[in-house]
Amino acid sequence: MISYPRAELADHLIPALQGRAGFSDAHNGLFLAAPRRTGKSTFLQRDLRPALERAGVVVVYVDLWADTARDPGALIAAAIGAALQPQLGAVAQAVKKAGVEKIKVAGWLEIDTSRIGRIDGLTLVDALRALHETAGRPVALIVDEAQHALTSEAGENAMSALKSARDQMNGGGEVNLMLVMSGSDRDKLLRLVNTAAAPFYGSQIQRMPPLGSDFIAYVAELIARQRPELRPVDTATLEAAFEAFGNRPQFFMEALGQVLSPLADLEGRFEPAVLAAAKQRQQDDEAQTESEYLALKPLEQAVLWRMLEQGPRFRPYDAETLKFYRAPTGGPVTAQRAQAALEALRQRTPPLVWKSARGEYALEDAAMHRWFEQRTADGRWPPQDPQHELDFAGGKPPDAPT
Numbered sequence: 001m002i003s004y005p006r007a008e009l010a011d012h013l014i015p016a017l018q019g020r021a022g023f024s025d026a027h028n029g030l031f032l033a034a035p036r037r038t039g040k041s042t043f044l045q046r047d048l049r050p051a052l053e054r055a056g057v058v059v060v061y062v063d064l065w066a067d068t069a070r071d072p073g074a075l076i077a078a079a080i081g082a083a084l085q086p087q088l089g090a091v092a093q094a095v096k097k098a099g100v101e102k103i104k105v106a107g108w109l110e111i112d113t114s115r116i117g118r119i120d121g122l123t124l125v126d127a128l129r130a131l132h133e134t135a136g137r138p139v140a141l142i143v144d145e146a147q148h149a150l151t152s153e154a155g156e157n158a159m160s161a162l163k164s165a166r167d168q169m170n171g172g173g174e175v176n177l178m179l180v181m182s183g184s185d186r187d188k189l190l191r192l193v194n195t196a197a198a199p200f201y202g203s204q205i206q207r208m209p210p211l212g213s214d215f216i217a218y219v220a221e222l223i224a225r226q227r228p229e230l231r232p233v234d235t236a237t238l239e240a241a242f243e244a245f246g247n248r249p250q251f252f253m254e255a256l257g258q259v260l261s262p263l264a265d266l267e268g269r270f271e272p273a274v275l276a277a278a279k280q281r282q283q284d285d286e287a288q289t290e291s292e293y294l295a296l297k298p299l300e301q302a303v304l305w306r307m308l309e310q311g312p313r314f315r316p317y318d319a320e321t322l323k324f325y326r327a328p329t330g331g332p333v334t335a336q337r338a339q340a341a342l343e344a345l346r347q348r349t350p351p352l353v354w355k356s357a358r359g360e361y362a363l364e365d366a367a368m369h370r371w372f373e374q375r376t377a378d379g380r381w382p383p384q385d386p387q388h389e390l391d392f393a394g395g396k397p398p399d400a401p402t
């Protein structure tokens with residue numbers, strides 16, 4: 001498997017997180033959004049984490065999707081506990097053996113030795129402070145898929161606790177707690193920062209730069225080295241293919257592997273074949289989304305349509321929205337029915353709709369917005385069920401029994 005290192009991007013973020021970059025607000029929290037499968041987790045774990053460690057920072061990484069059944073606060077606590085354990089190290093082990101029930105950490109914090117590593121008895125603020133003080137170094141907490149915290153009250157509380165820890169630990173111009181939050185949907189991540197009641201009000205969401213031409217140059221170089229007969233590699237076509245794959249390295253590498261395989265019976269160059277695979281994938285993805293949409297009940301379609309059209313302004317039951325639902329469903333729609341439809345969209349596997357603890361709704365997959373915009377721009381909205389069109393024409397569907 002090929003992994004392209006992104007040390008430069010990571011190194012670039014460090015001074016900002018440390019509060020040493022003039023006009024950056026990252027020391028108050030760095031919020032990074034990028035679409036699904038574009039390499040967020042890989043970057044955070046393989047590039048940002050080691051870069052922070054090189055800069056003398058203790059890093060705690062937690063992925064809130066790792067176990068969606070568990071309370072995000074507990075997941076964060078467990079990750080901090082795991083980082084705290086080696087710091088307490090020998091002392092803790094010794095007292096544990098001696099049967100001592102509590103130890104004092106950093107001169108102020110009493111920890112129940114039976115609970116080290118499971119700091120559920122501790123507040124997140126205390127745990128982070130203990131980690132900072134026992135390590136004697138700044139702490140960075142990286143929360144992957146942070147928007148998931150907003151789906152439960154416990155998660156919201158954890159986010160407020162993190163904000164409070166930040167405010168307590170970063171007083172006096174020193175940055176002792178760096179927070180990095182990532183997510184695959186900008187709109188959902190926005191809810192952490194965009195209202196006065198949001199825990200990180202005032203922070204900005206940044207787009208994590210997608211892999212681009214430097215990644216393609218790296219891959220092309222590898223190909224040229226391993227298969228000299230393929231030189232020169234047409235990087236422009238590969239770049240176009242990568243973009244058509246939505247900057248998702250997994251699909252790109254898979255297609256590349258197929259056309260470069262000794263078993264591939266390929267006529268001509270491999271680059272156009274990768275591009276063709278990317279275009280095919282785009283079409284397949286679109287067809288899949290379309291058939292999913294068409295399989296929904298009319299009211300569910302109408303609700304989804306309204307969400308696609310309104311984006312973050314979506315209000316499920318206001319008068320105008322209820323009026324909107326009428327046309328595609330052919331009759332009046334009550335708020336109760338609309339709510340039932342929203343729930344149905346949320347309960348599907350995989351879910352189409354996401355709901356925050358405050359009852360705000362958003363689409364689960366931001367890629368649907370692109371699909372909608374593309375179709376609207378091409379005048380192909382709403383999607384038509386081919387079966388229905390035939391019905392309208394008065395004829396029988398081709399596969400109907402005679």
Ligand SMILES: Nc1ncnc2c1ncn2[C@@H]1O[C@H](COP(=O)(O)OP(=O)(O)OP(=O)(O)O)[C@@H](O)[C@H]1O
Pocket residue numbers: 002003004005006035036037038039040041042043184211248249250
């Ligand atoms: N720098 C890279 N070089 C090569 N491949 C990469 C790189 N970054 C990510 N990938 C590949 O892309 C795929 C997705 O990566 P990753 O899981 O990091 O993305 P993600 O954005 O966190 O995805 P998700 O939205 O599912 O959480 C993986 O198969 C990974 O191996």
Ligand SMILES: [Mg+2]
Pocket residue numbers: 040041042144
């Ligand atoms: Mg991820």
